[in-house]
Amino acid sequence: MRRALRSEQGGRIDRSKPLDFVFNGKAMQGYAGDTLASALLANGVRMVSRSFKFHRPRGIVSAGVEESGGLLAVDHGTGLQPIVRSTQMPLVDGLRAESQNCFPSLNFDLLRIFDVTRSLWPAGFYNKIFKWPNWHVYEWAVRRAAGLGRLPDGARSARFCHMNAHCDVLVVGGGPSGLSAALQAARAGEDVLLVELDVEPGGSLLHDASGLDGQPPLAWLARTLAELQATGNVRILTLATVVGYYDCNVLTIHDRVAAYRREDPIEVFWKVRAGRVVLATGAIEQPLMFGNNDLPGIMLAGAMQKYAGRYAVRCGQRVVAVINNDLAWRSVLALPGAGIGLDAIIDSRHSINDALLDQAREHGIDVFPGASPVAAAGSTAVRKLQFRDHDGRARTIACDAIAMSGGLSPTLHLYSQAGGRLRYDQRLACFLPQECRQDVVVTGAANGEFATPETYNIGSRKPSAANSSVQWVDFLHDVTVSDVELACRENLRSVEHVKRYTTTGMAADQGKTSNLNALTLLGELTGRSPGEVGTTTFRPMFMPVTMGAIAGVRRGEFYAPAKRLAAHDWHATQGAVFEDYGGWQRPAYYGSDRDACVRRETLLVRQAAGLFDASPLGKIEVQGPDAAEFLNRIYIHSVPTLKQGKVRYSLMLNENGIIIDDGVFVRLADDHFLLNTTSAGANAIAAWLEEWQQCEWPRMELVINPVTSQWAVVTVAGPRARDVLCSLAGMTDLSTQAFPHMSFASGVFEDGCPYRIQRVSFSGELSYELSVPANRATGFFERIWDAGQPFGIGLFGIESLMILRLEKGFLHVGGDTDTTSNPFDAGFGRVISNKRGDFIGARSLQRAEDRRNDRRQLVGFEVVDRDAVVLAGAHVVTGTGDARRSEGFVTSACHSPTLARTIGLALLERGFERGGEEIQLYDQGRLVTARIVDARFYDPQGERMHG
C-alpha cells in the first residue's frame, strides 16, 4: 500500500495485522479494521467500477450504506458475490474483489460507447423507439447491456438460518444517540436489543474526535459499553442491519456477522417482536449537483473525514470542498489535521459563520463564499474543478479530490415503513419524522438533532446554473438533471412518475443519495416546495438482503417436510417406490418396471389378495349428543338412520353445492361416529368441521377429534382377503352373515393389540380395512404378510389401487370432479332428492343453473380400438378446425389389465343421456374414438365385493 495515503498513526486499524487481498487480479494489502473501501483507497485505487447505464468511471463516494460507486463482486470465502458494498465489507485475509459492469476491462470498457452517444439515450428513450417490428428484436441486446453484477456460477452450499426474538426495546443504531437510549432503557430494567450495522458500536465516535458532553469520545464509548454490559439485560448485534419494519412492531434484521468470522451458518435473518422501538439511525449526507459530479475522487465530505479519522486514509493531497452547510465545514476542517491538504472551500452561502472562517484562515485554506461549482473535470479521476465565485467569474482550481456536501438527510426509511408520516423542515432542508401509530421514537440525527439553529445553516441544493456538463442526480442509474427536466417537460410531474420515468432512486441503493436531490429539483422545476412534492414510498428492504438468508433453513426437505408412513421402512424393504401424494410419501408400486408392477399388482388383487397401506386415509371422530344431527348437515346422505356398527358412503359439499370430499362414515355408538375422508382432505375437512361447529352451530354438543395419524390402516383386498384375516388370532367373525359389506367391528388381538375393522371396498373386491395403533404398524404388517403367504398375498401401491377403482367406476374426488362439480354431475341426484332437511350446499342445488341437463356429467367410456392409448386430460371434442369445441374431458383413464382394454371416465356435457354414443377424444393433436358405456366396467352387480 502507498505509505503516503495512510497516516503513520491514528485510526482504528491494527497495523500489526496486515491483510492480503486481491483487486482485479492485483495483490494489495490492508489492515485489520479496514473496510474493503478504505483498503482500496489506501492503495490509491480511484476508479473501482463502471456505472450501470453509461459505463462511466466510478469511485468510492461514501463510507456507509449509501455507497453508490464502490459496488463490487467480492469473494470473502463463500464464493464470488455480486454487488457487494465495499464500504460495508470488513476486509478479511484472502479477500478477492472484482469490478463490475465493464467489458473487457475496467480501464478499457467498450460499452463506454453509451456515454459517448449519451444524448441519444435520455430518460425513457426506449418508450420512443424500438417499436418496429417488435421489441423482442432489440431486447436481447438491451438485456445484455443491463444488469449490474453476474450471478455466481453454481449453487452456493452456504447455510443460513432464522432467529426469533422478543425484547422490550429495540434500539436501531449504535451511535451516541442509540447507546444513550439503550443505556436509559437498560437502567430502567428493560430488556434491550441494540443493532448496529458496523463492526462495532460507536458510530461517529469512532472517527470524530470532537468530544461528547465534554469527554473524549472513545472514553465515553468505553464507559457506556461497560455499563450496558453490566446491566445484564442488553444484547448487542453488530454487522447486522434492521431491514424491515412491519405491523405490530415486528422488525427484521439481516445479521452478517458470522460470515466475517467464517462461521456457519453464515447469515442469520432475525424476526424481532419489540415492545417499543428507538430509531437512532442517523442521517445520510447528500451530494451536490454540478457537472461531472460523479467522477472518482469526488466524495461526501463526512466520508472523507471518516476515512481519515477511522482508517487513517488520506483520500487526497489537494482537496477542494464543495459544500453548503456548517456541519460539512466541521468535516472538512478536520482534514488538515489528518495530513490532508485542503486547498479551498467553495460554499454557495454568502454569509458564513466567523468562527469557521477563522479556522479556515488558520489552516491557510482559500474560502469562496457565495460561489458555486460548475463542473469537475478528469477522465478516470477528478483533476480540476471549475466554479463561479461570488462575482460570477469563472475560475478553475486543480485538485485530486473533492469533498462535497449538500447537507444531511435523516435516515427515516424504517420510520416510514412503520407507517410514520414525514414533514419537510425548511430550515434543515430535509424531511423529519412527524407522527406514527406504532410505538416508536426517533432520536439523534435521524430526528434532525444534528444541529441547533445557531450551529446549522444550510444553503442551496439547486443544480448549478446553465451548464454544458452533465450533472448527475442518481449515480447508480446514471440519471441526470436533464432527465428530470425532460420528465417535467413531458408532464410526468408526480414524484412517482419522475421516479418511474427516469428510474431515479430505483437502483440498488434505492435512492439513498438521490431521492432528496431529485425531489428538490422537481420542486424547483414545478414551483413546489419539497414538502409539497413529497417522497416516494419507502419500502423494505432498507438494505438488500441475501435471498438465502430470507429462506433460512427452508430448503429441500425442510421446504416442505414429507409425511412418512409408520411402516415406511418396512415398505422400503419390500421394494416400494415412493412418490409424493398430498404431502405423504407413499408406495406408488413395488418393484422396478412401473407398468409391469402395476399390472401384476392389479391382477393379484383380482385373483388372490393384496395388502395396501391406507394409513393416510383421513380419520375424524365426532362424538356427542348432537353428533348425528351435526353430521346430517354435513353429508348429503341421511346420518341419523345409520345403525350402530354400520358404514355408509357419502359426499360433503361446500355451501355453493360443490363436491369437496367423499368417504365412508361409521356409527361407533349412538353418539359417536368415525369419519373417513380422502387422504389429501384429512386436515382441511377437520378444520372445516370445526369452523361450522364453532361459528355456525356453537350450541350443538359434540367434539371433533382428528385421529388420522393415530391409526395405521391396512387394506386387505381380493377373493382370499377373508382367509388371510381369519387366520389372525383374535379376529372377529368375518363371515358375510355376521359381517356383511359396509359393517364395522372392533376387537383385540391375542397379543393385546386393539384393532378396528370395516368391510368396505375401493377395489370392488372383497375388502377389509383394518386399523391398529400407529406405533404397532410394522409388526402388524409383518404378521399379516406372514399370515397371507399361504394365500398368495402381495403388496399393491397407489397406482394399481387407482386402476382397481377405475375398473369399478368409483369416484376419485379431485380427479373425476373439479371445483364446478356438484352431486348431480357425479350421479348422486337421487340422493339429493331423498335427503330431508338442510345440509351444507343444499340451497345452492336448488338453483336452475345447478340442475341444467347440459352440465358436464361423469360417464364411463371405452375406446373402440381396444388397445388405443388414452390419457387422463384428453378432451372430448366435436367439430373440426376452427369449429372444434370441447364438450368435456377425460378425468381418469387406463388400460385395464383385468378387462384388457382401455377404459376411462369423463366429465361430458349431457353425458347421462348419451349412453352408447361414439365420441372423439383429442390429446395433443391426436384423435381416438371411444364409446360411452356404463362406468361400472367390472362386476357391475358388485357380486365380488358383497360375496
Place this chain on the structure above:
Amino acid sequence: MKGYSAFSLIRNALQGHRHWQPLWRNPEPKRSYDVVIIGAGGHGLATAYYLASKHGIRNVAVLEKGYLGGGNSGRNTQVTRSNYFWPQSAAFFDHSLKLYEGLGLDLNFNIMFSQRGVLTVAHSQHEIEMMRRWTNALQINRVDSELLTPAEIRQIEPLINLHSRFPVVGGYIQRRAGISRHDAVVWGFARAASALGVDIIQQCEVTGLDITDGAVTGVQTNRGDIDAGKVCIAVAGNTSMLAAMAGFRVPIVSMALQAMVSEPVKPCLNTMLGSTTIHMYVSQSDRGEIVLGGGADAYPSYAQRGGIPIVEENVAAVLELLPAFSSLRLMRQWAGINDITPDTTPIMGSTPVRNLYISGGWGTGGYKAIPAGGDTMAYTIANDEPHALIRDFGLDRFERGALIDEGAASGVAH
C-alpha cells in the same frame, strides 16, 4: 400527437431534448361529460382510449384520485398470457394478448412486450394429468401451448433444479406469452387517449355518485360535481367502496398481493417461470432484476404493503427451483390491492344502477387484460350491451350460480 421514432429521437437529441411534447394534457374538469370513468389505471385509460378511437365518443373524463397508473397498473409483475382453461376466458385473454402484440405500434409508444414464453412446471403425475387437460383445452381454444419433458425444460431454463423437494416431472410453455413494461402501457394509453380529446384529471377523488330514479347522472368529487351520461367504475381494489356509494354489494374481497425484486444481474432467466406446487412465479426484467410474484397476505387489506411471512415463503419457493439465486439480494417488496372474486374471473358490464358500469374483480390478472378490458368495456358502454367476449362476465352470474371458475382445472397459478 407528435409521433415517436428513431428520427424524432435523433432530431430531439440534436436540440437537447428541449422540444418534446407533454405525454398528456392536464385539463381542469368540465361540468359535464358523456362518459366519466373512475380510475386512471390501465383499464380506465384503455376504456377511454377505445371509446374515443373506436366509438367516436371523445367527451370523456378519466378521474384519478392520485396519479395515473399509481395503483395495480404500476405494481404488478408485468405478465401477459392467455393460457386460460374455459373457452370464454381463453377467448377474452387471447384477444388481449393479440392487442398487446400490436400495442406498441398502435399507441406509438414502446410497451416493450417481450414474448419470451411463460413456462409452468409440474411436480407429480396428478399435476401432469391436469396439465394435459389444460393444454388440450388451450389447443382446442386455439391458444398456443406445448407440453415439455424435464430435459426440454432444462434446455430452456438451465438454472432450474429438476431435483427439488418436489421433482420436476414435466411442464408446458405458452411461447406467445411474456412480459412488458407496465408503466409504458399506462402512459401509452394515457398519451393516446389525451391526444384524442379525453380529459385525464389527476388528484380528483370521487366522493359520491348522483343517482336519480335508479340511474346514475353524475359524480361528486373533491374538485366539484361533474354530470355524466354514463359512469364506469375501474378502480380494482377499491371497487367495493364505489359499489357501496352506488348502493349495492359486490362479491369482492380486497387483499394485498405482494411482489418483490432483487438487485439487477446479467441475463440468467429466459422465461416467466412458474409452479403451483412450489408456489412461485419469477421472471427477469430487462434491467436485470429478478421479479418475484408473491402470494397475497391472507386477510383483507387496503394497505398497499406486504408482511414478512409471504416474502419468506416466496423466496424459499424460488430457491427450491432456482438455488443459484441464493446469493442474490432482495432489494424491495411491495403490494397492490387485488379485488378477488370467488371464481377469479372479472366482473364486467352493467350494474343494478342504470348507466353505471363496472370493470373490476380483476384479482391477480388485471394487467394482462388491459387492452381487451378497455376494448370490450368501451363497446359495452357505447352500445349499452355487453361485448360478446364478456357476456358471461356479468355481475348477475353470481345470483344464477353460473361461475366461471378458472381454479377448477388448475395447474396454473391464476
Place this chain on the structure above:
Amino acid sequence: MLRLDCPFCGTRDEAEFRCGGDAHVERPGQDVSDATWADYLFNHDNPKGLHLERWCHVFGCGQWFNVARDTLTHEIHAVYYMGEAAPERYR
C-alpha cells in the same frame, strides 16, 4: 406481520392464525330467494377501514374468535369471543 391476541392463548404471530373473513354473517334458511342466497354466499361489505372478521388460532388452541381490525392501517382494535356481539363502538 400481524400479531393477534388470541383470547385463549395470548398474543401470537400471524402465522399461527387463519383469517376466515367476515364475522357475524347470518346463514339464511332454505326458503330464501336466489338473490338473498347469492348475497350470503358471495357478497361482502369489504370496507376500507374498520372490519369485523373471524380468525382461528389454527396452530394453537384451534378456537375461532372475532376481531375488529382496520383494513387500511392493520390496527387491531378489539378481540372478542365467537357468538359475542362486537363492542359497541366498533359496530
